[in-house]
Amino acid sequence: MNNINTGNPSTGPGAASPHVLTPLPYAENAFEPVITAKTLGFHYGKHHKGYVDNLNKLIAGTEYAGLSLEKVITSTVGQPEQVAIFNNAAQNWNHTFYWKSLTPRGGGEPPAALKQRIEASFGSVEACKKELAGAAVSQFGSGWAWLVLEGDTLKVVKTANADVPMTMGFTPLLVIDVWEHAYYLDYQNRRPDYVNAVLDKLINWEFALQNVG
Ligand SMILES: [Fe+2]
Numbered sequence: 225m226n227n228i229n230t231g232n233p234s235t236g237p238g239a240a241s242p243h244v245l246t247p248l249p250y251a252e253n254a255f256e257p258v259i260t261a262k263t264l265g266f267h268y269g270k271h272h273k274g275y276v277d278n279l280n281k282l283i284a285g286t287e288y289a290g291l292s293l294e295k296v297i298t299s300t301v302g303q304p305e306q307v308a309i310f311n312n313a314a315q316n317w318n319h320t321f322y323w324k325s326l327t328p329r330g331g332g333e334p335p336a337a338l339k340q341r342i343e344a345s346f347g348s349v350e351a352c353k354k355e356l357a358g359a360a361v362s363q364f365g366s367g368w369a370w371l372v373l374e375g376d377t378l379k380v381v382k383t384a385n386a387d388v389p390m391t392m393g394f395t396p397l398l399v400i401d402v403w404e405h406a407y408y409l410d411y412q413n414r415r416p417d418y419v420n421a422v423l424d425k426l427i428n429w430e431f432a433l434q435n436v437g
Contacts, residue, residue, distance in 0.1 A: 242283075242290055245276045246320045254328040258421045263409045271405050272319040279312040293317055294390075301391045314386040318368060318399065325398045327428040334429035341436060345378035353423050355380045360400045360419040369419075371398040371432060397432040 248268055253261035279296075283289045288296050288309060296313040300306035334342060334349060346352040352371070359382040360369035367384040372394035381389055389396050400422055407418035 243276050243279055243293060243316065245273050246323070248323055250328055255326065255426055258425045259326075259407075259418075260410050263407065266409070267401075267405055268319075268323070271403075272316070275312045275315040275319065279309065279316055282309045282312060297388060298391060301388075311386040314388050317388060318386065318401070321396060322368075322399050322401045324431050325400070325428050326422065326426040327431070328426070330426040330428050331424045332429075335433050338429055338433040338436065341378055352378070352380070356398075356400065357416070357419050357423060360402050361416050363402050366403040369400045369402060370394070370396050372396050373436060395435065395437075397435045398427060398429075400427075 245268075248264075251261075252264045252268065255264060283291075283296065286309075288299065291299065293313055293316060296309065297317060300310035300313065303310070333339065339349060342349050342352045346355065356369055356371060359380045363369060363382045363384070365384065367382055367387070369382045370380065370389050372379055372381055372389050374394050378397070379394075381392070381394060383389060383392075400419060402415060402419070407415060411418040
């Protein structure tokens with residue numbers, strides 16, 4: 225699993241709010257006009273923050289308080305009675321990863337080392353982008369489209385709702401959020417337009433390369 229900075233894992237025994245909302249790595253208007261400040265403001269300040277706040281409320285006083293975010297996710301996945309904790313923990317993780325998957329100077333050509341890996345797995349960068357876009361557009365309802373590593377091979381997978389690829393044996397490299405809250409204010413029902421604009425202008429290939437390790 226990738227060791228991303230998900231905030232202070234604990235502020236001590238009995239702490240009410242061990243998980244913190246990771247700061248955005250850019251300004252809320254940094255993606256205009258592809259993603260407006262209004263969308264980013266709601267997405268980060270209401271939706272992402274909501275998951276963090278809910279998680280802290282749900283785990284207070286439980287065996288999950290004080291665990292790292294990754295540990296909360298792996299301890300609750302697949303357990304129906306812990307689905308609320310899993311959903312809020314995973315959505316916190318997914319959003320932090322999504323913010324890092326985008327950059328105001330994104331899109332374009334991947335760095336050479338990543339491009340080589342992409343070409344080995346998909347044939348070309350265009351084919352990789354096409355498969356990512358296809359996964360993002362075809363995900364029925366809410367979810368995520370991921371570029372992941374499985375062994376030495378790069379592949380595209382999609383997950384529904386809050387589901388994360390790490391518990392399926394994949395190392396995540398990049399993600400695109402396809403929940404409606406990610407694009408509806410800007411694109412309404414035109415998810416393909418949002419996805420293609422993100423891939424062309426914002427996707428952070430450097431971040432993917434860092435995650436390849
Ligand atoms: Fe989201």
